[in-house]
Amino acid sequence: MHQQGRPRVVIVGAGFGGLWAAAALRTAPVEVELIDRHNYHTFFPLLYQVAAAELAPGDIAHPVRKIIRRQHNASFTLAAVTGIDPTSKTVFTDAGDRPYDYLVLAVGSTTRYFGVAGAAEHSYPLRTLEHAIKLRNRILGAVESAEQLGGTAAKANLTFVIVGGGPTGVEFAGALQELLNGPLRRDHPRLDLGDARVIIVETGDRILSIYPKRLSRYAGRRLRRMGVELRLGTTVASVDADGVQLAAGERLESTTVVWTAGVGGPGALAEWGIATDQAGRAAVLPELNLDGQPDVYVVGDSSQPGGLAAPMVAQNATQQGTLAAKNIVRAIEGRPLEPYRYRDLGNMAVIGRNAAVVHLGGRIAVKGYLAWVMWLSLHLAKLVGFRNRIAAVLSWSGDYLFRDRVARLIMSSPDDSQSN
Amino acid sequence: MHQQGRPRVVIVGAGFGGLWAAAALRTAPVEVELIDRHNYHTFFPLLYQVAAAELAPGDIAHPVRKIIRRQHNASFTLAAVTGIDPTSKTVFTDAGDRPYDYLVLAVGSTTRYFGVAGAAEHSYPLRTLEHAIKLRNRILGAVESAEQLGGTAAKANLTFVIVGGGPTGVEFAGALQELLNGPLRRDHPRLDLGDARVIIVETGDRILSIYPKRLSRYAGRRLRRMGVELRLGTTVASVDADGVQLAAGERLESTTVVWTAGVGGPGALAEWGIATDQAGRAAVLPELNLDGQPDVYVVGDSSQPGGLAAPMVAQNATQQGTLAAKNIVRAIEGRPLEPYRYRDLGNMAVIGRNAAVVHLGGRIAVKGYLAWVMWLSLHLAKLVGFRNRIAAVLSWSGDYLFRDRVARLIMSSPDDSQSN
Numbered sequence: 001m002h003q004q005g006r007p008r009v010v011i012v013g014a015g016f017g018g019l020w021a022a023a024a025l026r027t028a029p030v031e032v033e034l035i036d037r038h039n040y041h042t043f044f045p046l047l048y049q050v051a052a053a054e055l056a057p058g059d060i061a062h063p064v065r066k067i068i069r070r071q072h073n074a075s076f077t078l079a080a081v082t083g084i085d086p087t088s089k090t091v092f093t094d095a096g097d098r099p100y101d102y103l104v105l106a107v108g109s110t111t112r113y114f115g116v117a118g119a120a121e122h123s124y125p126l127r128t129l130e131h132a133i134k135l136r137n138r139i140l141g142a143v144e145s146a147e148q149l150g151g152t153a154a155k156a157n158l159t160f161v162i163v164g165g166g167p168t169g170v171e172f173a174g175a176l177q178e179l180l181n182g183p184l185r186r187d188h189p190r191l192d193l194g195d196a197r198v199i200i201v202e203t204g205d206r207i208l209s210i211y212p213k214r215l216s217r218y219a220g221r222r223l224r225r226m227g228v229e230l231r232l233g234t235t236v237a238s239v240d241a242d243g244v245q246l247a248a249g250e251r252l253e254s255t256t257v258v259w260t261a262g263v264g265g266p267g268a269l270a271e272w273g274i275a276t277d278q279a280g281r282a283a284v285l286p287e288l289n290l291d292g293q294p295d296v297y298v299v300g301d302s303s304q305p306g307g308l309a310a311p312m313v314a315q316n317a318t319q320q321g322t323l324a325a326k327n328i329v330r331a332i333e334g335r336p337l338e339p340y341r342y343r344d345l346g347n348m349a350v351i352g353r354n355a356a357v358v359h360l361g362g363r364i365a366v367k368g369y370l371a372w373v374m375w376l377s378l379h380l381a382k383l384v385g386f387r388n389r390i391a392a393v394l395s396w397s398g399d400y401l402f403r404d405r406v407a408r409l410i411m412s413s414p415d416d417s418q419s420n
Numbered sequence: 421m422h423q424q425g426r427p428r429v430v431i432v433g434a435g436f437g438g439l440w441a442a443a444a445l446r447t448a449p450v451e452v453e454l455i456d457r458h459n460y461h462t463f464f465p466l467l468y469q470v471a472a473a474e475l476a477p478g479d480i481a482h483p484v485r486k487i488i489r490r491q492h493n494a495s496f497t498l499a500a501v502t503g504i505d506p507t508s509k510t511v512f513t514d515a516g517d518r519p520y521d522y523l524v525l526a527v528g529s530t531t532r533y534f535g536v537a538g539a540a541e542h543s544y545p546l547r548t549l550e551h552a553i554k555l556r557n558r559i560l561g562a563v564e565s566a567e568q569l570g571g572t573a574a575k576a577n578l579t580f581v582i583v584g585g586g587p588t589g590v591e592f593a594g595a596l597q598e599l600l601n602g603p604l605r606r607d608h609p610r611l612d613l614g615d616a617r618v619i620i621v622e623t624g625d626r627i628l629s630i631y632p633k634r635l636s637r638y639a640g641r642r643l644r645r646m647g648v649e650l651r652l653g654t655t656v657a658s659v660d661a662d663g664v665q666l667a668a669g670e671r672l673e674s675t676t677v678v679w680t681a682g683v684g685g686p687g688a689l690a691e692w693g694i695a696t697d698q699a700g701r702a703a704v705l706p707e708l709n710l711d712g713q714p715d716v717y718v719v720g721d722s723s724q725p726g727g728l729a730a731p732m733v734a735q736n737a738t739q740q741g742t743l744a745a746k747n748i749v750r751a752i753e754g755r756p757l758e759p760y761r762y763r764d765l766g767n768m769a770v771i772g773r774n775a776a777v778v779h780l781g782g783r784i785a786v787k788g789y790l791a792w793v794m795w796l797s798l799h800l801a802k803l804v805g806f807r808n809r810i811a812a813v814l815s816w817s818g819d820y821l822f823r824d825r826v827a828r829l830i831m832s833s834p835d836d837s838q839s840n
Contacts (some may be wrong), residue, residue, distance in 0.1 A: 038830065039560060039564065039828075039829065039830045040829045040830070040831075056476060056478040057478075057829075057831060058476040058477075058478065058829060058831075061829050061831070063607065063828050063829060065607035065608070066603075066607060066828075069606060069607065069609075075610060077568065078561075078564040078568075078830070079568070095568045096568065129831070133831075140459060141498075144459065144498040148497065148498075148499070148515045148516065183486075186489060187483065187485035187486060187489065188485070189489075190495060391811060408459075408483050408486075409459065409460045409477075409478060409481050409483060410458065410459045410460070410498070411460075411477060411478075411481070411549070411553075
């Protein structure tokens with residue numbers, strides 16, 4: 001504690017960046033306070049599976065207190081940060097003020113709509129667990145509506161437009177198509193789910209543009225064979241309550257538009273007086289701290305170290321969180337800080353049953369069944385918590401063996417319940 | 421379908437009564453339409469475990485479409501019923517009108533507050549999955565607040581008052597005490613959870629009054645040994661935002677008051693023009709249909725067959741649902757209807773680790789470890805769905821072996837999310 005004279009490190013955000021920073025301080029002579037507005041950590045890479053009713057929300061969420069339980073120099077505070085005062089070195093939260101000697105901001109990202117008219121109002125983002133639950137409810141509700149309405153209204157309810165052909169858009173499109181073709185087809189024997197359409201709209205000329213062209217082509221082929229439609233080289237002109245207008249002229253009538261096209265730094269950084277780049281990410285020094293506020297570090301999706309390409313993925317957040325922690329220890333010990341260097345351990349995206357793409361270390365490209373097994377093994381190993389792993393195995397086994405989904409509940413929120 | 425000339429049986433409610441009625445019509449020459457405002461069936465007997473973070477919501481919810489998938493004469497409609505016209509034999513819903521030849525209303529129950537001032541506004545009911553999620557969030561949030569606030573405010577946040585010493589109140593009290601003493605104590609090493617109080621307020625002179633006195637006494641002893649306080653022979657005078665005023669004079673400062681004391685028929689029945697008794701349950705004939713509307717049956721918690729004591733438990737609902745279905749078939753075939761006779765198969769309530777009470781057929785009383793094993797076996801067998809059973813086994817094993825809870829996530833609702 002502060003009173004004991006050990007430096008206080010306050011970490012804001014219990015995502016990958018924040019958790020890895022806390023863990024890297026485990027043996028350091030500091031007191032760590034981790035602050036998050038949720039009491040759970042979300043395993044973001046599998047968020048799309050919650051949205052596609054493949055995993056239950058609890059399968060990818062893990063209580064923060066349980067994760068840090070064995071770390072004796074760390075405590076957790078459930079609170080939302082409302083501001084920062086660098087002069088008095090204080091973090092303001094809705095649970096009171098917190099003094100810091102070192103501050104690590106790992107506050108994630110927000111969805112960017114690039115000024116597309118109606119996009120923020122009429123599309124579903126997919127960046128938090130709440131988003132995933134809301135989108136899952138929407139998809140299942142749309143299919144229910146389609147069965148009740150019939151005709152043109154049914155078609156719009158069975159048309160799912162996914163804006164963005166990056167990993168999130170591609171993985172979600174594959175999972176959604178399998179949900180529609182399998183479990184929902186069996187659940188709705190009186191509905192012609194052959195009418196259902198899943199359409200990816202991508203500005204670039206190929207999906208998964210961060211992968212080698214060969215893997216993009218494979219992913220496109222697999223998706224098309226599954227029935228997913230691709231609109232490449234096309235931007236979205238506007239989104240409204242009834243669908244999407246493409247800049248190329250095509251109109252897509254749809255009641256479910258999913259926006260995976262843009263991610264930026266959270267608006268809160270600028271509100272807290274931190275200089276950001278045009279994508280809203282904090283412009284940090286190569287050592288990940290702020291110019292003029294060397295005790296404040298920003299890591300993960302919310303950070304853009306000067307001149308470096310730091311992709312907004314989990315491995316970047318964990319590497320940055322770890323380096324920030326190590327640099328804090330170096331600062332305490334009076335040693336020089338080290339600059340960030342992103343080590344690309346590889347990228348993988350799953351397209352569907354037995355199909356994935358894997359790109360390792362910028363060199364090795366794997367696709368198909370082998371890539372899918374690699375994806376499965378890695379994600380199982382990384383899912384935080386034994387029970388979450390078991391639950392995921394069960395869900396996935398059921399999905400694989402019986403082509404069924406276990407989590408297709410339209411779970412209304414506690415506050416809009418019709419019951420009383 | 422109606423066009424095919426087969427009688428249309430509309431069943432409102434996919435709880436135990438509605439599902440069992442549908443199942444009992446599997447081979448009958450009728451078309452069954454099951455209507456519910458949720459797309460899932462809730463396994464109510466384990467609701468209190470969701471509230472105590474022992475099971476995840478999905479563990480006790482199962483998609484209705486999946487349950488009735490193999491029943492070829494049944495369909496499902498996700499809709500809320502808004503009214504009934506017995507003259508034209510039509511059910512009005514927010515998804516359109518539905519003609520019926522026979523109607524089964526299995527619309528459950530509602531919480532009754534007996535006019536206690538502030539009870540409806542300031543206490544947490546525990547009757548639906550949404551209630552359980554909201555209560556779980558409240559409990560976990562109260563403990564977080566206690567750690568942040570300290571002092572008197574902490575004490576009120578660590579005081580949990582449960583109004584009603586029936587099975588729900590007793591089972592929830594035991595599960596909550598174990599949650600506080602085990603997982604939450606480990607999660608909050610800086611908080612003295614010895615300050616936490618769980619208090620049952622019961623009007624009668626003993627808890628579990630439907631059980632033999634011997635079992636009530638055992639349950640009371642076990643609860644007290646676990647640390648649960650009992651206030652017997654005491655009514656609640658009023659509930660407010662800061663706690664509970666007992667009629668006997670005692671004041672309990674508490675931010676979490678749980679109301680399990682009263683259950684009645686749903687208000688909707690009266691709105692739909694159906695005669696109800698003073699508890700709001702439909703006054704049906706012994707054959708479970710309405711006097712003057714012989715084609716309309718009311719079953720389960722929402723039904724009170726004339727002169728019979730029909731307890732508001734799952735086995736009463738399944739038995740009534742089954743009889744209503746059989747009487748519909750008898751009516752179609754021109755045979756006389758049969759009156760309802762409740763067969764008490766037994767009651768069981770779990771108090772805590774290795775402790776339960778079981779009362780079979782009004783004769784055999786079992787308590788302790790053996791009763792607990794009986795409880796476990798029965799509930800596992802009855803949990804709808806293979807995956808739900810596995811998930812429950814995993815949760816319970818983790819709970820039992822590691823004295824830990826897997827589901828302690830404060831999952832905010834999709835609509836009040838702070839994220840964007």
